[in-house]
Amino acid sequence: MSADLRPRASESLSLTGGLIGVEGLLDVLVCVFEELSRSAVAGEKPAACFREERDFLVLSNSPWITKLHFAFQGEGHLYLIMDFYAGGDFLTLMSRFGDRLPEDLAQFYLAELALAISSVHELGYIHRDVKPDNVLLDASGHIKLADFGSCLCLGTEGQVSTARALHKQWPSKPN
Known part of the structure; x- marks a missing residue:
């Protein structure tokens, strides 16, 4: 899953009440890490x-x-x-x-x-x-x-x- 699609996928899971599995949690962590590394x-x-x-x-x-x-x-x-x-x-x-x-x-x-x-x-x-x-x-x-x-x-x-x-x-x- 590409980095730009990950936030949308995570958002849809949380909005629909779906459970986030290990892979979903890892995707969220990767997105947070990438965002913070680019931060000023x-x-x-x-x-x-x-x-x-x-x-x-x-x-x-x-x-x-x-x-x-x-x-x-x-x-x-x-x-x-x-x-x-x-x-x-x-x-x-x-x-x-x-x-x-x-x-x-x-x-x-x-x-x-x-x-x-x-x-x-x-x-x-x-x-x-x-x-x-x-x-x-x-x-x-x-x-x-x-x-x-x-x-x-x-x-x-x-x-x-x-x-x-x-x-x-x-x-x-x-x-």
Whole structure:
């Protein structure tokens, strides 16, 4: 059944009181998926995440957060130029120890992770995607949080949203 006939077939089934079988349900799902993929909202949502990440990285001057040097947009792409972290990520470090870090290393990295997350909260944000892949290690072995694409801004009343939605006034960047 072609995509343009599917909505009409689904509509006639629901109007006549006919039961929709598995194939009919799949047709409806395909139509909904195709409609949403063409929607302007589908393209705006990822763009908003990248803008939010860029805005957060511009705001941040924390030693615990990846450093953004430049951001620019090309044909359909946003480029974020950041530092290279030679230590790799925490997932790779854990795999070197068979997922069992020695206690002294575990204490060190948990303390650094707590300080890093606290610095994000001090800037008025929630990271929402802290996982070993998003914890990078610099050449000295210290952590840097990365991937703020899903971060949310904390409002004064404890609500969370994007900075744009809250109309948050950006604090001045620390020197």
